[in-house]
Amino acid sequence: MVPASSGPGPIGGDPNLQRLFYGALALLGLVALVAGGLRAGAPGVAFGLMALLTVGGALACVWERSVVRSAFALMATFMGTAGIFVLLEADFLAMAQVLIYVGGILALLLFGVMLTPPDLGERKLTRVLGGLAVVGAATIWIGMQVAGSANFSGQPVLTPGETADPVTAKDIGVGFLAYDQYVIPFELAAVLLTVALVASVYIARRKRSDYAEERR
């Protein structure tokens, strides 16, 4: 258990870089809020706020040098996601998100992360570059997908003859358990998470030879 400050320099890294990053984040947030407000009034502002929380939290999570701070930034992401669920009138999903992700998983995550010493070489360009390339490619791909399919006019997309009662996010929330199509992926994800958990414990396991060394 090494406290956060044991590494050289301030916890957050170079203060100027920090200021630059968070300034840019604040600017992004302002843009999101104004854009949302102009486009859709009060709900738009709410959406802008939630989007800022989600995206900003995710960015800060990647940016921050201290693992624990990253984990705390994740909280903003979870809360923002929950807010978006609320805006989509999926109340139950939103609350489950908060209860399970913030109250449960994040607390567990912190439990583990707080025991981890900081990795001082984590922000080396050579190490970050590969990840950055993958993330960038993914972002571009998702952006293209969204741009191709999203409807920016604000009007519901209706094929002729269909009534205006589409499946809402609320239904999707319940549908996770009700509709056959989502059950298998859901269970698969659960199995995958369990395997990952067991694997991480296995990796962190102390081997007998380690004791032998320390005892000497």
Place this chain on the structure above:
Amino acid sequence: MAQTAPDSKQGASPSMSLDEARVLPSGEREFMLDVRTQDMELNMGPQHPATHGVMRILLRVDGEIVTGAQPHLGYLHRCAEKIGENVEWLQYLPYTDRYDYLSSMNNNLGYSMAVEALMTGLEIPRRAQMLRIICAELNRIGSHLIAYGTYGLDIGAFTPFFYAFREREWMMALFEKICGARLTYSYIRIGGVFNDAPPGWLGEVERFCDVFEQKWVEYYDLLMENHIFVKRTADVGVISREMALDFGLTGPMLRGSGVDWDLRRDMPYSLYGEIWKDGAFKIPVARGEKGSLGDCWDRTWVRVMEMMESIKIVRWCLAHIEPGPIIGDVPKVLRVPTGEAYVGIENPRGELGHYVVSDGGKVAIRVRVRGPSFVNVAVTEALMTGTLLSDAVAIVGSTDVVIGETDR
């Protein structure tokens, strides 16, 4: 109980084999997760609520598990023994108040008896003996009340502490009436006591005994029988019989491990031999009722039971006390005959020994004190290894150390 002393420079020194499950005395098996962790050094004290003063315990912890502990003493050292070699015989008396400040009467008694042992021909009047025993036993009650109350605080129960202090307050008021002080009495002097009991005092002591007997039941029900308390203290910090003898433990620590040894009975001094023969009191010895023999619960139980036995002794004295002189024939300027003497008495915390050497002058040439707390606290190091952090606190509390006495 092989112990590995914690070494701050090397890595972890696991006290138990980590790849085996530890079998608790109750038969449960306790597993340790086999995950790579790093040990942390934790400074408990000198300012910490659980160290009962200014003791420092250097803990080496692996998460919540203590892997090593080392008590550090000396933060309250006042050179009491050296002062004893520089002031006159009587003048040292106020200093004896101050090493175990919770049982000053007993300290006074121990020192006075050590000096009296050298003064052949000095006879202590019977009334003075009675008053001495009444005060010493009342003070034992007060001291055990503190032990009980602060142990409750260590475990997390606040209220027993206040109830204990309520009765202790009365006890102190009684002492205030007879000698004028509430904590540092200097009441028992060489040759007797320095003040007779004021009128009505003995009756008030009787009333105190009556009320205390009723309240004692509450103490027992409130804390000793409480399930949480039992779970916190039973099977924690087990001192086996052999270990207790090896560490030289005395008093409730020793009796808590099932060793039937009490100086009041086995090496009787003052009138205790007579009282014992009269069958007035018993010596509570732990039986391992709630867990295994010698755990924290047993030690606390011994203290709580001793309070009642002290009440019985006080009652015996009240029944047998008669008017008479209160101090023997002691010259104003005391010159103690040449010789050396060691007198050990049963303090609330164990055997308090005074070793004095005189060359016939007004000043001792050597005063040595065997403080029970100093000896008892040594065992914490051995007990804490392999326990949880909360247990470490419970163990320190159960030794009932008074730092003034460990450091002197």
Place this chain on the structure above:
Amino acid sequence: MNATAKYAKNVWDGLKSSLVGMQITGKYLLQKPITVQYPLERLPIPNRYRGIHYLEQEKCINCLACARACPIDCIEMDAVRHGKELEWVSFTLDYQKCMFCELCVYPCPKDCIHMGTEFAFVSYDRSEFKHDLLSFKGMAREAKIRMLEAEEKKKRKEAAKAAGQEVADEPESDADAEAES
């Protein structure tokens, strides 16, 4: 005891002992507190209380018995002796050191130093803990008169001696009458 019985016993014990404890504390919740509101209300202090000293200065003969008896030498006294009379300079007691053991009280041949019932002792300045127990400095008025008289008598005696006359001692009552006039 098998596991199930143990489990049930744990639940039962925990519940029962908690309720017993709460019953005891609840009983006291309804009773009147035993403490007092200190600055407004004070508990009686017994006569033998060993509080802050007081000195009967007229009786004191500056014999230093109390200072010698003190284990920590916290009493210091200073007086100038004019024949039988004392001119007081100081009689200080350092309460930073004093441990209220009452050993200074018993050796006093004139029974003039006592311990009072006052115990509250608060100050912003440590130097204030060095108390001067004197109620007056110098000499008491009567003592001064007695001293002047004695000196005058001595002078007269010497003058008479110088004059070669044998004068008998004047009676005490005359001296008193003169002093009063």
Place this chain on the structure above:
Amino acid sequence: MLAVTETPLAAPAPVGDGNLVLDLLTGLRPESVPLWAVMATSALIAVGLAVALISLIAMFSTWMERKVAGHIQCRYGPMHVGWHGWLQPIADGVKLLLKEDIIPKGADKVLFVLSPAIVLASLLGAMAALALSPNFFFADIDLGVFFILAMTSTTTIGVVMAGWASNSKWSLYGSMREAAQVIAYEVPLGISLMVPLIVAGTFNLREASAAQGGWYGMHWFVFQNPFMLPAFLLFFTAVLAETKRAPFDLPESESELVSGFLTEYSGIRWSFFFMEEYAAMFLYSAVGAFFFFGGFESPFTWAVAQMAPHTIDLGETIGTLKLLGEGSLLHNLVAVATIVVKAFAGVFLMMWVRWSLPRIRIDQVMTLGYKYLTPLSMVCVLGAALFELAWIRFFGGAS
């Protein structure tokens, strides 16, 4: 925020769903002001009220705690500021505000400052679901209890953050214990709440309260099902652990961890954590009152509701004001009094337990949570469900 999004924005018709403040504002609204502005104003008023409520609860609870502790321990407790010291919390508040603001040198300043805010904010959010009377509430959330559980679980993160940011080993211990403890006790807390939820059939606090109105206002859930009382005991125990109250105050166990996660905090930041603690106690007690002990319902509430309706006209803009009868002003006031008394009775019970019992060790906390409370609460849920089924099957479900 939730009040804004709860009802569809386009639909003008029943705005407040019976909410007094919202109805009043809608009545006063000039034509030019858009509806969302009214709802936002209402939400802001609600936020202000919630903040005031938390402060008031914390003030009264601290005074009560000190008095209860004092009298249990044969002392008086605070006596000097005001009658029996009832203004003492204000004096303390002023003192805490004026204290030096200390941030330790090695601390992570951002997180150190942020954590009290997160702790208090999440509790403020949770307060939104609390209904004070049938017609006076902040946000009428269908999943009221679930929302409260979700929001209060967020305080854990704040506490963990405080412990980490302090950069003290004792604080770290406190926050680790908090994380472990809360994760362990959220399960039995939720499951034991399932028992009244089965009987009530709703997550909404107001609806649950309305379901207990029979038998002259004494048709409480505890009397409706034999598994309700054990479920309440389990719920109460889990709540003690969730709110970090003794005997589960391990995150800040004074005798072991100096002050746990609060060790490095001082002044007003420190008091934020205490405001959170007391407000959480109140909130959970209120939830307990709603789902076990009748909510707004008591013989008094019932009697007021039975009175003949009496209304007065306050002009065109506001409309009529009901004084007596169901849904009237008096009915609401009595309901507020009922729920506040019930909630503070719960708070008092927590205090009584705190000053009577010793603290549990961390491994025993885990044992109690996972091995005792969780299975027992599951048994309670199963039993309650079977009992309900049997009741419906054999007695026609007239409960």
